[in-house]
Amino acid sequence: MEIAAEHVDSGNRIVAVEIADPSQVGEARRAASRLAAEAGLDETETGRVALIATELGTNILKHAKRGEMLLRSIGTANGEAVELVAIDGGPGISDVDRALRDGYSTAGSQGAGLGALGRVATSFDIFSGAGKGTVVVARVVREDKRTAKPTLDVGVIRVPKTQEPVCGDDFSLTIRRSGAALLVVADGLGHGIAAADASGLAARIAAERPEESTVETISAIHRALRSTRGAAVAVAAIDAEVRSIRFSGIGNISAFVVQPGSTKSLVSHNGIVGHAVRHIQEFAYPWPAGALLVMHSDGVSGRWDLDNYPGIMSRDPSIIAGVIYRDFTRHRDDAIVIVVRAVTRS
Numbered sequence: 001m002e003i004a005a006e007h008v009d010s011g012n013r014i015v016a017v018e019i020a021d022p023s024q025v026g027e028a029r030r031a032a033s034r035l036a037a038e039a040g041l042d043e044t045e046t047g048r049v050a051l052i053a054t055e056l057g058t059n060i061l062k063h064a065k066r067g068e069m070l071l072r073s074i075g076t077a078n079g080e081a082v083e084l085v086a087i088d089g090g091p092g093i094s095d096v097d098r099a100l101r102d103g104y105s106t107a108g109s110q111g112a113g114l115g116a117l118g119r120v121a122t123s124f125d126i127f128s129g130a131g132k133g134t135v136v137v138a139r140v141v142r143e144d145k146r147t148a149k150p151t152l153d154v155g156v157i158r159v160p161k162t163q164e165p166v167c168g169d170d171f172s173l174t175i176r177r178s179g180a181a182l183l184v185v186a187d188g189l190g191h192g193i194a195a196a197d198a199s200g201l202a203a204r205i206a207a208e209r210p211e212e213s214t215v216e217t218i219s220a221i222h223r224a225l226r227s228t229r230g231a232a233v234a235v236a237a238i239d240a241e242v243r244s245i246r247f248s249g250i251g252n253i254s255a256f257v258v259q260p261g262s263t264k265s266l267v268s269h270n271g272i273v274g275h276a277v278r279h280i281q282e283f284a285y286p287w288p289a290g291a292l293l294v295m296h297s298d299g300v301s302g303r304w305d306l307d308n309y310p311g312i313m314s315r316d317p318s319i320i321a322g323v324i325y326r327d328f329t330r331h332r333d334d335a336i337v338i339v340v341r342a343v344t345r346s
Helices: 020-036 041-066 113-120 193-207 212-227 317-328
Strands: 008-010 014-019 067-075 081-087 123-128 134-141 153-161 168-177 181-188 231-239 246-248 252-260 260-266 281-284 292-295 335-341
Touching: 014 020, 014 153, 020 041, 020 067, 020 081, 041 067, 041 081, 041 134, 067 153, 067 193, 081 317, 113 123, 113 134, 113 212, 123 317, 134 317, 153 168, 153 317, 168 193, 168 335, 181 193, 181 212, 181 292, 181 335, 193 212, 193 231, 212 231, 212 246, 231 292, 246 252, 292 317, 317 335
Parallel strands: none
Antiparallel strands: 008 168, 014 067, 067 081, 081 134, 123 134, 153 335, 168 181, 181 231, 231 246, 246 281, 252 260, 252 292, 292 335
């Protein structure tokens, strides 16, 4: 997802659909169509979203037997959009280039095939390999007259604990007047509605204060969360122009600057925002060209290493977030993974 100037993004409009039988493909199609209507996509664009959801879900059933589809209504530099991320741990695709050719339907059905989906979607990416599963991202964007140029590419995976109605992890991303971005990730204590209330409030407070420092932002969230169960909170001020990140964290939100062959962990202090915060400190880190910022809650293990996935550093951030989630989620808690890359100017 490309984020444009002064855009505020929140994770509240994300739908996770398990894909294990044909009825769930229909569920994913209907959910995707509803999100498209909410985003203001027209009838033709909504039809494209439905086609993509159907084909991706059918592919999961045919080849992997089981997987999931994550649907998100987002804002982009060009207008509102619906993003579909299909994730499976199946046998993978040994020859992705062949699977993308015209006339090759990976599901052996009358569907559009992955190659056609690449044209139906406004943007499309895939990461797969024999025995390694597949992650696909596709977006359909409602074009409008905005001309703001994007500053960041952002991928978000946000999934509630099994059988919980809401996710207790949340985020907010706001682009400042200077063009820098303020990213906040919050993990409400526990899970369920009370956790979601705490993390959602943290995200809203941050979105209302985009120009404040990371320390000031956590301080404001701490005051606001006193009546809640509290949360782990991490705040990153990202400046893509000067290639730097200023970071403050309280609790167990993990954050990393990732380059090929190097993963640098960002420092957080112990505590619970809203209840027990002894010291808030800001740290500065370089963010070299081509590097990623990866942040996730403790619903995801920090033992991942992107060097074990050749070629993934160049993929869409939603692909990267999807792979980390698929292979390292703990399956017993809410999970959020956010991957950020600076847009390369031509």
